Amino acid sequence: MLDYIVVGLGLAGTAFCEKLRKNNKTFVVFNDASQRSSVVAGGLSNPVILKRFTMAWKANELMSLAKEFYEGLGKELQVDLLHDQPVLRILSSIEEQNLWFEASDKNLLKDYLSPKLVRNSTNSINAPYDFGEVLKAFRLDARLMINSYAEFLSAENKIRTETFEYSGLAEQSDTVSYKDIKAKHIVFAEGYGLTKNPFFNYLPMQGSKGEYLIIRSAGLKEFRALKSSIFIIPLGDDLYKVGATYSNKNKDNEPSMSARDELVKKLDAILLADYHIEGHVAGVRPTVRDRRPLVGGHPKHTRINLLNGFGSHGIMVAPWAAEQLYRHIEERKPLDPELDINRFSAMLPKV
Numbered sequence: 001m002l003d004y005i006v007v008g009l010g011l012a013g014t015a016f017c018e019k020l021r022k023n024n025k026t027f028v029v030f031n032d033a034s035q036r037s038s039v040v041a042g043g044l045s046n047p048v049i050l051k052r053f054t055m056a057w058k059a060n061e062l063m064s065l066a067k068e069f070y071e072g073l074g075k076e077l078q079v080d081l082l083h084d085q086p087v088l089r090i091l092s093s094i095e096e097q098n099l100w101f102e103a104s105d106k107n108l109l110k111d112y113l114s115p116k117l118v119r120n121s122t123n124s125i126n127a128p129y130d131f132g133e134v135l136k137a138f139r140l141d142a143r144l145m146i147n148s149y150a151e152f153l154s155a156e157n158k159i160r161t162e163t164f165e166y167s168g169l170a171e172q173s174d175t176v177s178y179k180d181i182k183a184k185h186i187v188f189a190e191g192y193g194l195t196k197n198p199f200f201n202y203l204p205m206q207g208s209k210g211e212y213l214i215i216r217s218a219g220l221k222e223f224r225a226l227k228s229s230i231f232i233i234p235l236g237d238d239l240y241k242v243g244a245t246y247s248n249k250n251k252d253n254e255p256s257m258s259a260r261d262e263l264v265k266k267l268d269a270i271l272l273a274d275y276h277i278e279g280h281v282a283g284v285r286p287t288v289r290d291r292r293p294l295v296g297g298h299p300k301h302t303r304i305n306l307l308n309g310f311g312s313h314g315i316m317v318a319p320w321a322a323e324q325l326y327r328h329i330e331e332r333k334p335l336d337p338e339l340d341i342n343r344f345s346a347m348l349p350k351v
């Protein structure tokens with residue numbers, strides 16, 4: 001008899017499994033490769049929405065918690081997961097420079113936006129109006145984290161690399177069972193895979209496909225992430241991630257020509273140095289109609305829980321949301337109403 005079954009080992013499943021391990025709970029996690037959101041993510045955790053110069057949802061509260069969590073996990077796994085990542089926003093006009101100054105003077109944003117513009121001193125970037133600098137952002141190597149964590153769980157016999165078949169789940173009065181496993185609780189953390197989950201697919205998950213190009217540019221020599229309509233994120237060894245796109249069509253994991261063309265067009269408008277495309281990846285962000293996570297117990301099935309809906313901010317949100325769910329299940333602590341799936345109880349099928 002285990003304490004938990006977890007389904008999905010993306011950012012959500014990893015944060016929850018780690019919560020369980022830290023609290024000496026027994027568990028097994030099922031994971032397949034049907035969703036790719038966490039492993040293709042840009043990896044940036046950036047507290048400011050750089051389109052509008054506003055704070056991301058709860059960023060002030062969540063950034064330090066997230067950083068502490070990934071630093072701790074990196075130490076445990078003995079891998080280099082986390083990097084401080086300066087971010088430069090390419091400013092496009094005098095008006096935008098003024099908006100930057102205004103924003104950097106606001107109380108909430110002061111700690112995150114430098115009031116001094118950074119001069120564009122290279123010939124490789126088209127930025128005649130210079131850059132605004134974002135402070136305190138970081139980059140997580142999410143793919144490395146998930147792969148290392150899966151290996152770590154494998155050594156402890158806590159992971160099954162297979163698809164969890166929903167039809168095999170049975171409920172007893174105070175337990176759930178699946179194949180040879182009996183557990184007190186099950187937590188689903190399948191990202192966009194939620195759309196196939198018969199317990200939770202009544203929830204308004206929309207999904208947004210995102211694609212990145214990986215380019216090599218020997219002439220760029222930039223250690224800071226650059227942001228205009230897309231990000232250029234340095235990976236080291238002259239490699240950069242370029243993206244991402246947002247699309248509500250074809251929510252699959254296949255790289256598309258239309259996204260490649262869109263990214264190349266946007267990149268050519270900023271990058272003046274030569275480059276070569278080395279890779280192209282795609283995944284589906286688990287986005288929700290009201291842009292808030294989906295967390296909590298099923299209204300009718302008390303042992304069946306959900307940790308999902310992290311949209312474009314999984315890195316920042318996952319550790320906090322996992323903590324919220326864990327304390328809700330174990331200590332009956334109420335969830336933050338903004339992420340509680342009860343806000344959609346009117347959508348629950350009647351039968």
Ligand SMILES: Cc1cc2nc3c(=O)[nH]c(=O)nc-3n(C[C@H](O)[C@H](O)[C@H](O)COP(=O)(O)OP(=O)(O)OC[C@H]3O[C@@H](n4cnc5c(N)ncnc54)[C@H](O)[C@@H]3O)c2cc1C
Binds near residue numbers: 040164314
């Ligand atoms: C292109 C792109 C760029 C992004 N960039 C950033 C960024 O820079 N910063 C940021 O914070 N966020 C970013 N995001 C968003 C972030 O990746 C997501 O918020 C996050 O990955 C969601 O994590 P998750 O664990 O909920 O889902 P997922 O990563 O999708 O993980 C779910 C896991 O469950 C598995 N699974 C599903 N169904 C089953 C089943 N039945 N049985 C077994 N296993 C199953 C899947 O295969 C997968 O491994 C980006 C997303 C994309 C697509």
